[in-house]
Amino acid sequence: xxxxxxxxxxxxxxxxxxxxxxxxxxxxxxxxxxxxxxxxxxxxxxxxxxxxxxxxxxxxxxxxxxxxxxxxxxxxxxxxxxxxxxxxxxxxxxxxxxxxxxxxxxxxxxxxxxxxxxxxxxxxxxxxxxxx
Numbered sequence: 001x002x003x004x005x006x007x008x009x010x011x012x013x014x015x016x017x018x019x020x021x022x023x024x025x026x027x028x029x030x031x032x033x034x035x036x037x038x039x040x041x042x043x044x045x046x047x048x049x050x051x052x053x054x055x056x057x058x059x060x061x062x063x064x065x066x067x068x069x070x071x072x073x074x075x076x077x078x079x080x081x082x083x084x085x086x087x088x089x090x091x092x093x094x095x096x097x098x099x100x101x102x103x104x105x106x107x108x109x110x111x112x113x114x115x116x117x118x119x120x121x122x123x124x125x126x127x128x129x130x131x132x
Contacts, residue, residue: 003114004052005104007032009093011056015066016082016090019074025053063117065089085117088124103127 010032011025029050033043043049060066065086069075082090092103106127107114114120 002108002111004049004056005093005107006036006095007049007053008056008060009090009095011053011060012065012082012086012090012093015060015080015086018069018079020076020079022076022078023057023080025057026050029053059115060086063115063120065115085120089120092124092127 007029010028014025014028015023029052030046033046033049036043057066061080063085064083066080067083068077069079069081073081075081091097092107106123107120110119110123114123
Protein backbone atom coordinates (compact mmCIF):
# COMPACT_ATOMS: atom_id res chain seq x y z
CA UNK A 1 0.00 0.00 0.00
CA UNK A 2 1.26 3.45 -0.89
CA UNK A 3 0.76 6.34 1.46
CA UNK A 4 -0.84 9.60 0.36
CA UNK A 5 2.31 11.70 0.84
CA UNK A 6 0.57 14.90 -0.27
CA UNK A 7 -1.99 14.45 2.50
CA UNK A 8 0.69 13.59 5.08
CA UNK A 9 2.71 16.64 4.00
CA UNK A 10 -0.40 18.81 4.49
CA UNK A 11 -1.05 17.35 7.96
CA UNK A 12 2.55 17.96 9.03
CA UNK A 13 2.47 21.56 7.76
CA UNK A 14 -0.81 22.17 9.58
CA UNK A 15 0.54 20.64 12.81
CA UNK A 16 3.53 22.94 12.55
CA UNK A 17 1.23 25.97 12.19
CA UNK A 18 -1.54 24.98 14.61
CA UNK A 19 -0.66 27.19 17.59
CA UNK A 20 -3.82 28.42 19.28
CA UNK A 21 -6.25 26.51 17.07
CA UNK A 22 -7.55 22.93 17.02
CA UNK A 23 -5.99 20.45 14.62
CA UNK A 24 -8.63 19.52 12.01
CA UNK A 25 -7.38 16.71 9.75
CA UNK A 26 -10.68 16.20 7.94
CA UNK A 27 -10.84 19.88 7.00
CA UNK A 28 -7.23 19.78 5.80
CA UNK A 29 -8.15 16.81 3.58
CA UNK A 30 -11.02 18.84 2.12
CA UNK A 31 -8.69 21.79 1.47
CA UNK A 32 -6.17 19.52 -0.25
CA UNK A 33 -8.90 17.93 -2.38
CA UNK A 34 -10.13 21.37 -3.46
CA UNK A 35 -6.59 22.42 -4.41
CA UNK A 36 -6.05 19.20 -6.36
CA UNK A 37 -9.35 19.63 -8.23
CA UNK A 38 -8.47 23.25 -9.05
CA UNK A 39 -5.16 21.96 -10.46
CA UNK A 40 -7.03 19.50 -12.68
CA UNK A 41 -6.35 16.40 -10.55
CA UNK A 42 -9.63 14.57 -9.89
CA UNK A 43 -10.32 13.43 -6.34
CA UNK A 44 -11.96 10.00 -6.30
CA UNK A 45 -13.57 9.84 -2.88
CA UNK A 46 -13.62 12.81 -0.51
CA UNK A 47 -15.07 10.77 2.36
CA UNK A 48 -12.21 8.28 2.03
CA UNK A 49 -9.68 11.15 2.01
CA UNK A 50 -11.22 12.62 5.19
CA UNK A 51 -11.11 9.24 6.94
CA UNK A 52 -7.54 8.71 5.76
CA UNK A 53 -6.55 12.08 7.25
CA UNK A 54 -7.94 11.04 10.64
CA UNK A 55 -6.07 7.71 10.44
CA UNK A 56 -2.83 9.48 9.52
CA UNK A 57 -3.25 11.86 12.47
CA UNK A 58 -3.45 8.86 14.81
CA UNK A 59 -0.45 7.12 13.21
CA UNK A 60 1.71 10.25 13.19
CA UNK A 61 0.97 10.77 16.88
CA UNK A 62 1.38 7.11 17.84
CA UNK A 63 4.69 6.78 15.96
CA UNK A 64 6.31 9.95 17.28
CA UNK A 65 6.08 12.28 14.26
CA UNK A 66 3.85 14.75 16.12
CA UNK A 67 3.15 15.32 19.81
CA UNK A 68 0.74 17.47 21.81
CA UNK A 69 1.67 21.15 21.59
CA UNK A 70 2.80 22.57 24.96
CA UNK A 71 0.50 25.22 26.40
CA UNK A 72 3.29 27.83 26.37
CA UNK A 73 3.58 27.32 22.59
CA UNK A 74 -0.12 27.82 21.88
CA UNK A 75 -1.23 24.34 22.90
CA UNK A 76 -4.90 23.86 23.69
CA UNK A 77 -5.09 20.08 24.09
CA UNK A 78 -6.30 19.76 20.50
CA UNK A 79 -3.20 20.60 18.49
CA UNK A 80 0.34 19.39 17.89
CA UNK A 81 3.95 20.24 17.19
CA UNK A 82 6.36 18.30 15.02
CA UNK A 83 8.92 16.13 16.72
CA UNK A 84 12.44 15.87 15.27
CA UNK A 85 11.21 12.79 13.35
CA UNK A 86 8.18 14.70 12.06
CA UNK A 87 10.35 17.62 10.93
CA UNK A 88 12.60 15.17 9.11
CA UNK A 89 9.62 13.55 7.38
CA UNK A 90 8.25 16.96 6.38
CA UNK A 91 11.60 17.99 4.91
CA UNK A 92 11.65 14.75 2.92
CA UNK A 93 8.12 15.28 1.59
CA UNK A 94 8.25 19.02 0.97
CA UNK A 95 6.81 19.34 -2.52
CA UNK A 96 8.15 22.88 -2.86
CA UNK A 97 11.71 21.50 -2.96
CA UNK A 98 12.97 20.09 -6.27
CA UNK A 99 13.81 16.40 -6.01
CA UNK A 100 11.15 15.61 -3.40
CA UNK A 101 9.98 12.66 -5.50
CA UNK A 102 12.98 10.51 -4.61
CA UNK A 103 12.44 10.42 -0.82
CA UNK A 104 8.78 9.56 -1.47
CA UNK A 105 9.88 6.65 -3.68
CA UNK A 106 12.25 5.38 -0.98
CA UNK A 107 9.45 5.56 1.59
CA UNK A 108 7.03 3.83 -0.81
CA UNK A 109 9.42 0.88 -1.04
CA UNK A 110 8.75 0.22 2.65
CA UNK A 111 5.00 0.20 2.05
CA UNK A 112 2.76 0.39 5.10
CA UNK A 113 5.78 0.15 7.45
CA UNK A 114 7.26 3.47 6.22
CA UNK A 115 5.59 5.33 9.08
CA UNK A 116 6.82 3.01 11.82
CA UNK A 117 9.69 4.55 13.80
CA UNK A 118 12.16 1.70 13.23
CA UNK A 119 11.66 1.58 9.47
CA UNK A 120 11.48 5.34 9.00
CA UNK A 121 14.62 5.96 11.07
CA UNK A 122 16.48 3.43 8.90
CA UNK A 123 15.16 4.81 5.58
CA UNK A 124 15.42 8.54 6.25
CA UNK A 125 19.21 8.84 5.97
CA UNK A 126 19.15 6.78 2.76
CA UNK A 127 16.43 8.90 1.20
CA UNK A 128 18.23 12.13 2.07
CA UNK A 129 21.64 10.89 0.92
CA UNK A 130 20.41 9.73 -2.44
CA UNK A 131 18.71 12.99 -3.39
CA UNK A 132 20.19 15.31 -5.94
